Amino acid sequence: xxxxxxxxxxxxxxxxxxxxxxxxxxxxxxxxxxxxxxxxxxxxxxxxxxxxxxxxxxxxxxxxxxxxxxxxxxxxxxxxxxxxxxxxxxxxxxxxxxxxxxxxxxxxxxxxxxxxxxxxxxxxxxxxxxxxxxxxxxxxxxxxxxxxxxxxxxxxxxxxxxxxxxxxxxxxxxxxxxxxxxxxxxxxxxxxxxxxxxxxxxxxxxxxxxxxxx
Ligand SMILES: [Cu+2]
Numbered sequence: 001x002x003x004x005x006x007x008x009x010x011x012x013x014x015x016x017x018x019x020x021x022x023x024x025x026x027x028x029x030x031x032x033x034x035x036x037x038x039x040x041x042x043x044x045x046x047x048x049x050x051x052x053x054x055x056x057x058x059x060x061x062x063x064x065x066x067x068x069x070x071x072x073x074x075x076x077x078x079x080x081x082x083x084x085x086x087x088x089x090x091x092x093x094x095x096x097x098x099x100x101x102x103x104x105x106x107x108x109x110x111x112x113x114x115x116x117x118x119x120x121x122x123x124x125x126x127x128x129x130x131x132x133x134x135x136x137x138x139x140x141x142x143x144x145x146x147x148x149x150x151x152x153x154x155x156x157x158x159x160x161x162x163x164x165x166x167x168x169x170x171x172x173x174x175x176x177x178x179x180x181x182x183x184x185x186x187x188x189x190x191x192x193x194x195x196x197x198x199x200x201x202x203x204x205x206x207x208x209x210x211x212x213x214x
Contacts, residue, residue, distance in 0.1 A: 020155040020183075026147045026163070027188040033147025034189070037165035038068045041153040041179055044137030047072040052109075054078065055120070055132065057085045057100060060201045062120055062130025066166070068140045069132060071115050078107035086123035093134055094118045117164070127199035133164055155179065167193040 026034045047070050056063045057079045069075060079085055079100040088097040093116025098108050112118065115136045122128035139153035153159075159179040169191055177187075 018155045020153055022151045023184045024149050025186045026143045028193050029189050029191055035143050035145045036066050037143045037163060038133050038140055039151055040135050040137050040140035040162050041159050042137045044139045057081050060125050062128060066131045069112055069134055070138045071134055071136055072113060074109050074111050076107045076109045087120055089118050089120055091118040127201050129198045166197050169194040
């Protein structure tokens, strides 16, 4: 009896879940590749083992600029600069502040346990801007400099493909797209992109013996 129930369950699972790979090319409305965009498939399974990710401070910028993680991920905030940073977020998905002292101090860690966009700034360096996109799915990928990425996921009914990038102005372009069984997708945006919200860091000027102006 148990065996036949198990067999039935396995049969159901194998018909409903199928490993899928989607090759994506993301283009802006002018046909130019859009890099750093996050694409993900939802819904997905909850995280079953703790994962770590890294949001470094390098040359007075967040590195990476955009970090997608699954809910429950611990993010470490090292500081590779020889100066201090004071990182903060006012985003509802995670409000915090972290004083990051000069390199060599042990990196601080935080768990991101709510889905949503977390916008990072620095109290010392006004131009610093970074994003942690906390997702309810393990199936996400980011486009490279050619606008390309490969997204692996288990296909099931009712899934949608999502897109996020800080320069996408029209929310309707970034939202729900039902997941088809195709293995390639060229996604061209139809509206113009917003200006890049990240200000350029001012040039670093040496101060004293190999130091920096903060
Ligand atoms: Cu800073």
